[in-house]
Amino acid sequence: MNNAKRKEILTRLRDANPNPETELNFASPFELLVAVTLSAQATDVGVNKATAKLFPVANTPQSIYDLGVDGLKEYIKTIGLFNAKAENVHKMCRILLDQHNGEVPESREALEALPGVGRKTANVVLNTAFGWPAIAVDTHIFRVSNRTKFAMGKTVEKVEEKLLKVVPKEFKVDVHHWLILHGRYTCVARKPRCGSCIIEDLCEYPDKTE
Structure with a gap:
């Protein structure tokens, strides 16, 4: 695909949705960090x-830490892998309190050092909370970019790099x-909604649907 076509695709997506936002609900960088950490292999x-x-x-890191792991589990037990996620979020809160004054660090290295936080989660937080031009490649972006x-x-990693x-x-x-x-609403996994x-x-996908 050439760059002129890419720019037109992005222009149309921007025109249709000038101020896109994550579908996760949050009111602070910390709430976003927790929500994204919980969203692995789960729906928004x-x-x-x-x-x-x-x-x-x-x-806040202190209030969630004070819940304890078992207390936190009670709130997130409807989410997949909630046992491991509760452990990670609880440890994350301790590190934020001990090393970052209870604040979410605006640093990829510091974010990726937190339990349960990988490159994708760090990218989401850096982009959505702090306005970095970071691109978090999930299954939807991977599929749309390739398709x-x-x-x-x-x-x-290769898709993000590209x-x-x-x-x-x-x-x-x-x-x-x-x-x-x-990817979530139009270029869906099983049968893309090409007609709409x-x-x-x-798009250069060869097997377009009606």
Whole structure:
């Protein structure tokens, strides 16, 4: 795919959704960090249901740490892998209190040193909480990037590397939101909804649906 076509795709996605946002509910960088950590192998809807009960009770490193692991589990037990996630979030809170004055660090290295936080989670926090031009490649972005031939790669790391290279600066902060939403609602996994796709004529997927 050439760069002119890529720019037109991004322009259309921006025109359709000028201010894209994550579908996770949060009111602070810490709430976002917790929500993204809980969202691994879980839906945003499921995470939002759990945090809607958790955050009014505990939404700071100290208050969640004070719940204890078992107390935290009670709030997140509807989420997949909740036992491991409760352990990770509890340890994360201790580290934030001990090493970062209870604040979420605006540093990739510091974020990735937290329990349960990998590159994708760090990218989401850096992008959504702090406005970095970071691109968190999840299954939706990986699929859309490869299927459309926008940024092809055999691993999420390769797709992220390609996206950072080919996405113009003006689109970098919002591109991961557009691609996630496009993959979640239009370019879906089993049968893409090509007939209702605003970039169908630009996409290079050979097996388009009606």
